[in-house]
Amino acid sequence: MxxxxxxxxxxxxxxTLGSWTYFRTRRIARPPFGVMNLSDVAIAMTGILLxxxxxxxxxxxxxxxxxxxxxxxxxxxxxxPVIRGAVLWGLCATLLGLxxxxxxxxxxxxxxxxxxxxxxVVIVVVGVANLWAQSGLRASHTALFAAALVVYDAVTxxxxxxxxDLFVKLTKAPLFPLVGWGLTRVSTSYLVGLGDxxxxxxxxxxxxxxxxxxxxxxxxxxxLAALGLVFALVLNDVIGHxxxxxxxxxxxxxxxxxxxxxxxxxxxxxxxxxxxxPLPARTPTLVTAAEGGEQR
Amino acid sequence: MFINAIAAARFGMSMTxxxxxxxxxxxxxxxxxxxxxxxxxxxxxxxxxxxGAALDPGTRRLxxxxxxxxxxxxxxxxxxxxxxxxxxxxxxxxxxxxxxxTIPVTAKDTLREDPSAFVRRGxxxxxxxxxxxxxxxxxxxxxxxxxxxxxxxxxAITYFQSHxxxxxxxxxxxxxxxxxxxxxxxxxAATAVGASVDVTGMVEPEAMLARLSAVxxxxxxxxxxxxxxxxxxxxxxxxETAEALGRTPADFGLxxxxxxxxxxxxxxxRRAARLFGDAEILENYALTELVPFAAGRCERSHYHxxxxxxxxxxxxxxxxxxxxGGAPGTLVGTPLPxxxxxxxxxxxxxxxxxxxxDGPADCAMGNLPAVAELLGKRRHAVRHxxxxxxxxxxxxxxxxxxxxxxxxxxxMRATTGGVAVEAVVRSADAAAxxxxxxALADRGVPLAGLRLVTDPDDLRSPLPLRCDLRxxxxxxxxxxxxxxxPRP
Numbered sequence: 001m002x003x004x005x006x007x008x009x010x011x012x013x014x015x016t017l018g019s020w021t022y023f024r025t026r027r028i029a030r031p032p033f034g035v036m037n038l039s040d041v042a043i044a045m046t047g048i049l050l051x052x053x054x055x056x057x058x059x060x061x062x063x064x065x066x067x068x069x070x071x072x073x074x075x076x077x078x079x080x081p082v083i084r085g086a087v088l089w090g091l092c093a094t095l096l097g098l099x100x101x102x103x104x105x106x107x108x109x110x111x112x113x114x115x116x117x118x119x120x121v122v123i124v125v126v127g128v129a130n131l132w133a134q135s136g137l138r139a140s141h142t143a144l145f146a147a148a149l150v151v152y153d154a155v156t157x158x159x160x161x162x163x164x165d166l167f168v169k170l171t172k173a174p175l176f177p178l179v180g181w182g183l184t185r186v187s188t189s190y191l192v193g194l195g196d197x198x199x200x201x202x203x204x205x206x207x208x209x210x211x212x213x214x215x216x217x218x219x220x221x222x223x224l225a226a227l228g229l230v231f232a233l234v235l236n237d238v239i240g241h242x243x244x245x246x247x248x249x250x251x252x253x254x255x256x257x258x259x260x261x262x263x264x265x266x267x268x269x270x271x272x273x274x275x276x277x278p279l280p281a282r283t284p285t286l287v288t289a290a291e292g293g294e295q296r
Numbered sequence: 297m298f299i300n301a302i303a304a305a306r307f308g309m310s311m312t313x314x315x316x317x318x319x320x321x322x323x324x325x326x327x328x329x330x331x332x333x334x335x336x337x338x339x340x341x342x343x344x345x346x347x348g349a350a351l352d353p354g355t356r357r358l359x360x361x362x363x364x365x366x367x368x369x370x371x372x373x374x375x376x377x378x379x380x381x382x383x384x385x386x387x388x389x390x391x392x393x394x395x396x397x398t399i400p401v402t403a404k405d406t407l408r409e410d411p412s413a414f415v416r417r418g419x420x421x422x423x424x425x426x427x428x429x430x431x432x433x434x435x436x437x438x439x440x441x442x443x444x445x446x447x448x449x450x451x452a453i454t455y456f457q458s459h460x461x462x463x464x465x466x467x468x469x470x471x472x473x474x475x476x477x478x479x480x481x482x483x484x485a486a487t488a489v490g491a492s493v494d495v496t497g498m499v500e501p502e503a504m505l506a507r508l509s510a511v512x513x514x515x516x517x518x519x520x521x522x523x524x525x526x527x528x529x530x531x532x533x534x535x536e537t538a539e540a541l542g543r544t545p546a547d548f549g550l551x552x553x554x555x556x557x558x559x560x561x562x563x564x565x566r567r568a569a570r571l572f573g574d575a576e577i578l579e580n581y582a583l584t585e586l587v588p589f590a591a592g593r594c595e596r597s598h599y600h601x602x603x604x605x606x607x608x609x610x611x612x613x614x615x616x617x618x619x620x621g622g623a624p625g626t627l628v629g630t631p632l633p634x635x636x637x638x639x640x641x642x643x644x645x646x647x648x649x650x651x652x653x654d655g656p657a658d659c660a661m662g663n664l665p666a667v668a669e670l671l672g673k674r675r676h677a678v679r680h681x682x683x684x685x686x687x688x689x690x691x692x693x694x695x696x697x698x699x700x701x702x703x704x705x706x707x708m709r710a711t712t713g714g715v716a717v718e719a720v721v722r723s724a725d726a727a728a729x730x731x732x733x734x735a736l737a738d739r740g741v742p743l744a745g746l747r748l749v750t751d752p753d754d755l756r757s758p759l760p761l762r763c764d765l766r767x768x769x770x771x772x773x774x775x776x777x778x779x780x781x782p783r784p
Contacts, residue, residue: 033300034328035335040297135297136335271337 004182004190005231011118011179012197012227015125019201020220023208024279026081028130035136041145048152048195052166060173067175071120072096078127095120096175103174109183118179125197133205139267142206143257146199150250157244167191190234192227196245200227203253210267211260213277219256226252300328311604314366314633319442322449326488329456333463333489339456360607361393363632368399370633371640376406376413393607401616401628401643404435407585411436411639419638425476427584428557428762434474437585437639446635447477447588448484455485458592460554460578463490466517470504470526471557472765473497477587478557482525492517497767498530501537508534509547520549528560529763532695532703535567545573556580558762559672559688563696564703581670585644586629587636591667596659598666599650605635608665609643610652613674613684622654624684626674627667647674649686676759680710682742687759689739694719697735699728707757714742718755724748 022028055063075092083091099120102113156162170176171183171191179197182188200223208216230248233239261267268276303321310317333339368388371377381388386398407414414437415421421438428434439447455461467486471478473495483493492514496507511519526534531553538547550572560579568577581599582590589606591599601608610625611618619625627646650667657666671677672687685708694704699721706719717736721728729748736743749755 031297031301032340033297033304035331036297037331039299043298136332269335269337271335 002235004180004188005235007181008118008179008190008192009228009231011122012192012200013224015122015179015197016201016204016220016224018122018126019129020204020208020216022078022126022130023133023205026130027279028081028127028134029077030131030135036132036141037136037138038141038144040137041141045145045148045152048149052156052162056162056165056169060169063170064173064175067177068096068100071124071175074124074127075120077131078123095123100174108171108174108176111181113174114181114183117174117176118181120175121177121179121194121197124177125194125201128198129202129205132202133209134270136270137202137206139203139206139210139257140261142199142203143254146203146246146250146253149195149199149246150244153244153246153250163193163244167193190231192245196227196249199246199249199253200224203256207256207260208277209270209273211264215256215260215264219253222252222256223249297328300324303328310634314363316442316634316637317446319445322446326449326452326456329453330488330490333456339459356603357393360603360632361391364393364396364607364630365389365391366633367630367636367640368642370416370637371642373417373419374414374640376402376410377640377642396607396609396630396643399643401611401645402641403645404585404647407437407641407644408433408435411438414438414639414641416638416640421638423476425584425587426474428472428475428765435585437587437641439477439587440638443636443638444477444480448481449488450588451481451485452488455489460552461486461489461491461523464517465489465491465522465551466514466520467491467493467523467525468507468521469493469495470498470524470530472527472762473767474765475557475584477584478525478582486523490516491523494521498527498763498765499767499769501533502541503769504534505538505541505543505547508550509543518549522549522551523554524550524552525554527762528555528558528564529703529761531555531568532564533763535564535571536702538571539567543571545571548572548575550575553577554580556582559670559691561688561692561695561704563692563694567695567702583646583648585641586631586646589629589631589635592661594657594659594661594666596657598653598657598659598661598668599670600657600661600664600666603665604632606631610650610667611645613649613677613679619652621652622668624649624651624671624686626650648672649674649677678708678710678715680714680742680744681712682714685715685741689741690717690736693735693739693741694732697731699723699731703761703763705752705755705758705761707755707759709757711744714744716745716747717741717743718747718749718758720752720755721748721750724750 058066072092075095076088079088079091095116099113099116102110102116106113153163157164167178170178171180177194178191179194180189180191182190203223204216204220207219226248227245230243230245234243303318303324306318306321307325309315329339365388368391372381372388380400384398391399411424419438420440420442422441423439423444424436425439426434426436461467465486467482469479469482473479479495483495486493496504508521508524513519551574553568553572553575555577556579560577565577569575579593580590586606589601591601594600607630609618609628611628612620612623612625627648627650628643629646630642630644649671651669651671653666653668656662669688672691677684677686690706690708691704694700694706695702701720701722704719706717708715708717719732721732729746732748733743733746736746752758
């Protein structure tokens with residue numbers, strides 16, 4: 001169990017630091033439809049409410065196909081500012097193919113599969129966090145989103161078995177949107193959902209944009225510390241095994257937002273953030289010379 | 297963002313299916329652009345979600361043919377085209393872009409005499425909008441409220457994407473308020489971007505110059521007018537008056553001047569640049585009857601049309617057949633669905649003469665249909681024994697000369713051996729005559745008579761200028777009334 005917690009926590013750190021670094025070095029291709037706003041948060045929340053029921057209702061192979069399509073798209077969007085051309089599609093296809101092959105042929109509980117799957121989840125978290133943050137998501141909207149998820153997560157985990165049922169169903173097939181380790185035995189298995197990791201990774205980005213580097217770093221440290229605390233409490237049997245992590249993360253996010261809001265006032269727009277804190281010179285995109293790809 | 301994506305999809309569906317645009321979706325697209333501008337400080341080129349893929353000429357003709365058929369079927373619901381199709385035995389459902397010539401051209405006078413004959417049954421005509429009437433009386437069209445909103449929304453989207461107007465700008469609209477569509481669309485678009493707007497119409501040039509120079513700090517905007525929209529002749533009047541008053545670029549804060557509705561000459565551009573310093577002069581072409589059809593200029597000075605809004609033809613001035621490359625032709629336009637469904641016009645003769653390109657457009661906007669230049673109104677052109685002389689070469693020749701006060705006021709008529717020109721100059725002496733003759737000759741005008749005057753009232757048949765549609769005010773009026781009040 002201890003090893004599982006350490007490995008899962010390691011991937012969580014990787015996702016958070018990866019998102020932070022990506023935010024300052026890469027410009028993701030944000031959708032050309034304005035700004036990520038409160039109505040998008042409401043739509044995302046509706047999706048979070050409905051998707052578990054959809055996944056539980058749909059046959060598992062259909063769920064896998066759906067998740068594969070979403071994952072491929074997320075990998076492509078995330079890696080596109082880093083790698084271009086055929087190499088990009090090759091890498092995305094390889095990751096996806098490896099995950100499916102290891103999961104279907106070997107085992108979804110084996111370490112080889114879990115390394116690949118965890119890596120994919122980390123990349124997806126980095127991509128989605130940056131897509132939202134770089135699309136102008138405000139810290140206030142993120143805090144509101146987190147607050148809504150606290151209620152949702154608490155209800156679905158503690159009052160119903162939706163979360164547990166979903167975990168059980170998804171972990172039977174490859175490409176599950178969870179970071180996990182030690183799944184061969186119940187006593188050693190440990191899993192954390194993509195959504196929880198997303199908020200740990202996302203909030204530092206929107207806080208950096210809204211209130212500066214210090215606010216962002218505080219959010220990063222606080223998020224990882226809170227996650228570490230939850231893991232430690234689980235490890236020491238202080239709290240149960242199936243934990244709604246947002247119940248711990250959400251209030252912390254809201255509290256931080258309120259503190260900075262009171263201390264600094266209104267939050268900055270992306271334009272103000274980049275003017276005050278310009279991005280470093282661009283790192284060239286990795287492309288092979290043979291492809292004649294464009295260097296950014 | 298998600299809602300804007302749906303709005304963009306609805307816009308695309310309207311374009312594809314020819315269905316009316318969803319008004320709230322247009323509003324959402326504009327709100328999204330405004331939010332993006334405020335958040336990111338820019339609208340990227342790839343944010344242009346409304347621009348469809350550039351079509352090859354063959355596909356474009358197919359798409360336009362389909363939309364032309366749809367519009368011709370709608371035209372059956374108007375009294376004018378219903379009667380016309382009946383008389384000619386035409387089936388509009390069979391029309392193609394190639395067989396469009398079977399529909400007779402709709403003359404400006406026909407529309408002017410009875411605008412209601414072009415209003416579709418089932419339309420919702422609530423806004424009557426007119427031209428300024430430089431070819432005679434004002435020409436009117438009817439629009440629905442949704443159409444007027446669409447026109448204004450498209451202008452706003454253009455402003456967002458072209459950066460023609462920015463959030464901190466102060467826009468002054470100095471076109472005739474009777475040009476209702478232009479005033480409404482510009483004011484709506486500028487405020488949608490976040491700029492402040494001042495609609496003055498064309499007041500006396502001295503008063504306008506004072507307004508342009510005035511420093512009036514208001515939150516979030518530049519201290520002085522930064523964008524002026526005007527007709528070229530009014531811009532010319534401003535330049536002339538400012539030069540007489542000894543004004544310099546330091547007296548103004550103008551950054552962009554948007555002109556349209558008349559010919560903008562190279563001479564006026566040069567003299568305006570001398571007065572307004574680095575201000576960029578942007579020219580566009582649009583006309584009330586074919587709205588929202590419009591053209592913008594590329595780096596090679598071609599006029600490029602957006603083919604989605606209108607099917608454009610250029611017809612030979614003498615035989616009415618399609619004009620040849622490099623030749624002049626009168627612009628004939630058919631507004632296409634879903635842009636217009638109240639006043640329906642098929643093959644409307646704009647009376648604007650253009651010179652066609654001699655080959656493919658080798659410029660950044662080469663994927664859009666284009667013409668080389670605007671030559672002026674056909675009814676202002678002169679047919680003589682050597683061919684046609686248009687307003688453009690005469691105006692270019694005159695406005696290039698400092699001896700000619702701005703705007704150039706002139707008239708022309710056919711005479712034995714070519715064209716007789718009359719023009720206003722500062723001093724009708726031999727030196728001015730020599731300069732004017734040389735300039736006209738340089739522009740290829742077959743001059744067969746020249747009459748120079750110093751008083752515009754001495755011109756026998758001057759071409760009309762929009763700058764003469766001045767807005768009066770009580771101060772100017774009081775100056776005309778004798779002391780003690782008006783006489784009974």
